[in-house]
Amino acid sequence: MKKILIQFDTDPLASTFDRVVAVDAGVEELFSYGGITPENVTGLVHGAIFTRGPAQLKNTAIFVGGSNVAAGEAVLKQVQNDFFGPMRVSAMMDSNGCNTTAAAAVAAAKQHVDLSAVEAIVPGGTGPVGQRVAQLLASEGASVTLVSRSIERAESACEAIRATTETGQLTAAGATTADETAALCNGKSLIIAAGAAGVCFLEAGKLSKLDETQVAIDLNAVPPVGIADIGAQEKANEHDGVICYGALGVGGTKMKVHRQAVSQLFESNDAVIDTAEIYRIALDVIAS
Amino acid sequence: MKKILIQFDTDPLASTFDRVVAVDAGVEELFSYGGITPENVTGLVHGAIFTRGPAQLKNTAIFVGGSNVAAGEAVLKQVQNDFFGPMRVSAMMDSNGCNTTAAAAVAAAKQHVDLSAVEAIVPGGTGPVGQRVAQLLASEGASVTLVSRSIERAESACEAIRATTETGQLTAAGATTADETAALCNGKSLIIAAGAAGVCFLEAGKLSKLDETQVAIDLNAVPPVGIADIGAQEKANEHDGVICYGALGVGGTKMKVHRQAVSQLFESNDAVIDTAEIYRIALDVIAS
Amino acid sequence: MKKILIQFDTDPLASTFDRVVAVDAGVEELFSYGGITPENVTGLVHGAIFTRGPAQLKNTAIFVGGSNVAAGEAVLKQVQNDFFGPMRVSAMMDSNGCNTTAAAAVAAAKQHVDLSAVEAIVPGGTGPVGQRVAQLLASEGASVTLVSRSIERAESACEAIRATTETGQLTAAGATTADETAALCNGKSLIIAAGAAGVCFLEAGKLSKLDETQVAIDLNAVPPVGIADIGAQEKANEHDGVICYGALGVGGTKMKVHRQAVSQLFESNDAVIDTAEIYRIALDVIAS
Numbered sequence: 001m002k003k004i005l006i007q008f009d010t011d012p013l014a015s016t017f018d019r020v021v022a023v024d025a026g027v028e029e030l031f032s033y034g035g036i037t038p039e040n041v042t043g044l045v046h047g048a049i050f051t052r053g054p055a056q057l058k059n060t061a062i063f064v065g066g067s068n069v070a071a072g073e074a075v076l077k078q079v080q081n082d083f084f085g086p087m088r089v090s091a092m093m094d095s096n097g098c099n100t101t102a103a104a105a106v107a108a109a110k111q112h113v114d115l116s117a118v119e120a121i122v123p124g125g126t127g128p129v130g131q132r133v134a135q136l137l138a139s140e141g142a143s144v145t146l147v148s149r150s151i152e153r154a155e156s157a158c159e160a161i162r163a164t165t166e167t168g169q170l171t172a173a174g175a176t177t178a179d180e181t182a183a184l185c186n187g188k189s190l191i192i193a194a195g196a197a198g199v200c201f202l203e204a205g206k207l208s209k210l211d212e213t214q215v216a217i218d219l220n221a222v223p224p225v226g227i228a229d230i231g232a233q234e235k236a237n238e239h240d241g242v243i244c245y246g247a248l249g250v251g252g253t254k255m256k257v258h259r260q261a262v263s264q265l266f267e268s269n270d271a272v273i274d275t276a277e278i279y280r281i282a283l284d285v286i287a288s
Numbered sequence: 289m290k291k292i293l294i295q296f297d298t299d300p301l302a303s304t305f306d307r308v309v310a311v312d313a314g315v316e317e318l319f320s321y322g323g324i325t326p327e328n329v330t331g332l333v334h335g336a337i338f339t340r341g342p343a344q345l346k347n348t349a350i351f352v353g354g355s356n357v358a359a360g361e362a363v364l365k366q367v368q369n370d371f372f373g374p375m376r377v378s379a380m381m382d383s384n385g386c387n388t389t390a391a392a393a394v395a396a397a398k399q400h401v402d403l404s405a406v407e408a409i410v411p412g413g414t415g416p417v418g419q420r421v422a423q424l425l426a427s428e429g430a431s432v433t434l435v436s437r438s439i440e441r442a443e444s445a446c447e448a449i450r451a452t453t454e455t456g457q458l459t460a461a462g463a464t465t466a467d468e469t470a471a472l473c474n475g476k477s478l479i480i481a482a483g484a485a486g487v488c489f490l491e492a493g494k495l496s497k498l499d500e501t502q503v504a505i506d507l508n509a510v511p512p513v514g515i516a517d518i519g520a521q522e523k524a525n526e527h528d529g530v531i532c533y534g535a536l537g538v539g540g541t542k543m544k545v546h547r548q549a550v551s552q553l554f555e556s557n558d559a560v561i562d563t564a565e566i567y568r569i570a571l572d573v574i575a576s
Numbered sequence: 577m578k579k580i581l582i583q584f585d586t587d588p589l590a591s592t593f594d595r596v597v598a599v600d601a602g603v604e605e606l607f608s609y610g611g612i613t614p615e616n617v618t619g620l621v622h623g624a625i626f627t628r629g630p631a632q633l634k635n636t637a638i639f640v641g642g643s644n645v646a647a648g649e650a651v652l653k654q655v656q657n658d659f660f661g662p663m664r665v666s667a668m669m670d671s672n673g674c675n676t677t678a679a680a681a682v683a684a685a686k687q688h689v690d691l692s693a694v695e696a697i698v699p700g701g702t703g704p705v706g707q708r709v710a711q712l713l714a715s716e717g718a719s720v721t722l723v724s725r726s727i728e729r730a731e732s733a734c735e736a737i738r739a740t741t742e743t744g745q746l747t748a749a750g751a752t753t754a755d756e757t758a759a760l761c762n763g764k765s766l767i768i769a770a771g772a773a774g775v776c777f778l779e780a781g782k783l784s785k786l787d788e789t790q791v792a793i794d795l796n797a798v799p800p801v802g803i804a805d806i807g808a809q810e811k812a813n814e815h816d817g818v819i820c821y822g823a824l825g826v827g828g829t830k831m832k833v834h835r836q837a838v839s840q841l842f843e844s845n846d847a848v849i850d851t852a853e854i855y856r857i858a859l860d861v862i863a864s
Binding site for chain 2: 592827
């Protein structure tokens with residue numbers, strides 16, 4: 001019986017990224033849907049759970065993606081509501097790679113600093129990846145400054161994260177220029193930049209002036225990158241005492257985590273692979 | 289040469305149900321389209337018939353689905369109009385499982401009662417499945433009461449069915465409450481409930497009070513089911529003298545019929561697998 | 577690692593034609609998108625180039641199709657803009673079969689006439705295929721009359737072609753009736769009819785009256801065909817001294833060219849298979 005992954009994407013066009021990774025994770029048949037909402041997903045979930053016997057349902061699974069984390073969360077919630085009794089399949093949500101990228105980045109950082117004692121900053125912290133990075137750092141006990149162009153949105157993201165974890169400490173900050181972001185980074189041991197493609201937070205030459213910074217990770221692979229001094233391919237390279245990771249440097253781990261998470265979907269028919277479970281997979285991948 | 293099934297779904301999102309069954313029926317490549325109408329299907333049919341030589345066209349086939357039977361019928365008709373000479377592929381229509389579910393249910397009933405002499409009732413009879421159930425019962429010679437909330441729609445469905453068969457007898461009935469439906473079921477030997485998800489026709493305890501009823505089949509798998517006294521998994525279980533089938537109990541046969549019908553599409557390039565042929569497959573599946 | 581082809585179709589529904597050919601060309605996973613524009617393609621290109629390592633990117637490729645050549649060209653241009661450095665995949669554009677059909681037709685004609693000295697006419701010359709036919713004929717040095725119902729559109733197509741080649745000679749002509757088209761065909765050695773389905777340029781009996789015509793090719797497979805005296809299946813058959821090809825007669829070569837071009841996409845990660853390269857493939861296919 002073939003392994004079928006059903007991709008529910010909340011964007012109009014289903015992500016090619018998630019499709020390629022699914023194929024490379026061993027999925028044999030991939031059903032991809034764009035434009036998925038909590039309103040239109042129920043019939044598709046019923047089709048998934050009523051076509052194979054309970055003992056075989058572990059061969060069907062659901063992946064929720066898209067660029068909007070809140071939309072993905074709402075779809076995953078509806079998917080779970082549509083299950084009942086043994087009629088269910090395993091599901092994961094990784095809208096815009098929020099979980100796998102964030103997990104890979106935080107797991108990478110954990111190799112170099114004690115996350116439970118670190119002062120961290122997350123420029124681009126209200127985006128899909130940034131919010132999960134901040135959540136995982138907080139769950140490890142870090143003090144996290146979450147930065148956005150809008151302090152209101154930063155504060156709102158912090159509040160959402162505080163609802164998921166009792167550890168760590170979250171501070172919202174607003175910055176509309178590269179200079180303001182650089183000033184906020186001063187004194188932080190860990191920087192994880194999680195902005196949109198083309199947004200530069202730290203211009204060339206700025207990184208070496210941040211004396212306290214031990215680890216800097218830039219998750220933007222599309223030039224101009226988020227931290228100009230870090231090449232997209234860099235992986236734990238040291239520049240002036242700062243251990244640096246570029247998006248593609250983290251991307252290798254992220255890819256393995258993403259593939260591993262998709263593979264795990266087919267081990268049972270009732271798993272929900274969430275942020276915490278994906279982070280656990282990332283720690284395993286880095287340790288292996 | 290790979291077996292390609294082209295799924296034309298009249299709903300915006302192509303059914304996962306039909307996709308999973310296609311994969312499990314041995315289809316090697318599945319091209320799924322949502323939002324198909326008679327107006328936009330022609331180019332897709334031409335692409336199907338002009339890409340492989342006539343001798344190889346049996347490796348390409350068309351499946352028409354979606355929740356709306358009339359829309360599916362219109363698409364199938366257009367598909368057939370777009371063929372010419374040897375440039376054609378086999379096609380089947382099973383909008384909302386109307387043909388396969390109805391065929392499986394009526395074939396199940398036929399094991400227990402003489403359909404040519406039975407008094408049957410079909411609550412939810414104007415829906416995609418219900419209409420085919422009533423049609424197949426009539427084609428076997430049964431007296432069928434087709435029930436809907438709207439007597440006008442019930443009458444309209446009966447007239448459509450009368451145009452397809454000269455045997456049997458069809459009576460339209462309207463019922464807006466569970467009590468009205470229960471009253472109509474009184475005196476009927478065979479009940480096949482074919483309502484929408486969540487519509488309960490016979491409440492708990494009602495089935496045992498229908499003294500004449502020999503067989504009761506509920507085709508709704510999503511709770512609340514259509515006949516409260518029948519579990520979705522039941523298959524020919526007897527309760528108080530009534531042989532009962534739930535949706536999943538019929539579903540096993542339906543699935544085999546659906547898979548078998550899809551497989552048959554690839555035996556030639558000119559088959560049209562319609563309600564009557566699917567019922568023939570169902571009788572074979574039950575006999576084997 | 578599986579060969580993935582990503583199909584970007586500018587029509588609302590991705591072409592079944594291109595999908596079947598992709599499967600028959602050995603593509604192992606086909607990701608099909610309809611409704612693609614330069615505005616929505618970038619995220620999908622990033623997903624294609626950021627999921628596999630540079631050394632493995634030759635296993636992913638992009639195919640741009642749809643019925644509108646200008647729209648396909650705009651998408652291909654955007655796709656190429658979205659690549660950077662080694663992060664790229666091979667790509668081809670064949671909107672409405674413009675390149676493969678035109679290449680197959682012109683390569684077929686080249687077997688029978690000296691294209692560098694021929695007087696050619698292309699009824700339906702502003703359509704997706706006709707424009708490429710005229711372009712390839714001109715690139716071989718032919719004198720080409722490009723015919724459309726609108727002389728303005730014919731002139732505009734000629735100007736676009738003149739920008740791509742310095743050889744040959746292009747003349748625009750308008751014709752709104754079959755008689756006008758027949759008059760224009762008088763004195764031409766080579767006719768390649770490239771009209772839309774159902775448009776007849778030369779009515780029955782007209783072909784034998786064109787004394788100078790040596791080769792006539794009709795690229796319309798859907799009756800009524802473009803040249804009534806040519807059967808769709810004909811392949812180099814002679815009628816009254818005219819060597820004739822119907823759409824399916826050319827179609828065999830077109831199919832091989834299309835499949836070969838798709839196969840070639842997976843030989844490297846940086847090929848752009850354009851009109852000229854596809855014509856080179858067509859000459860190879862015909863020679864072999």
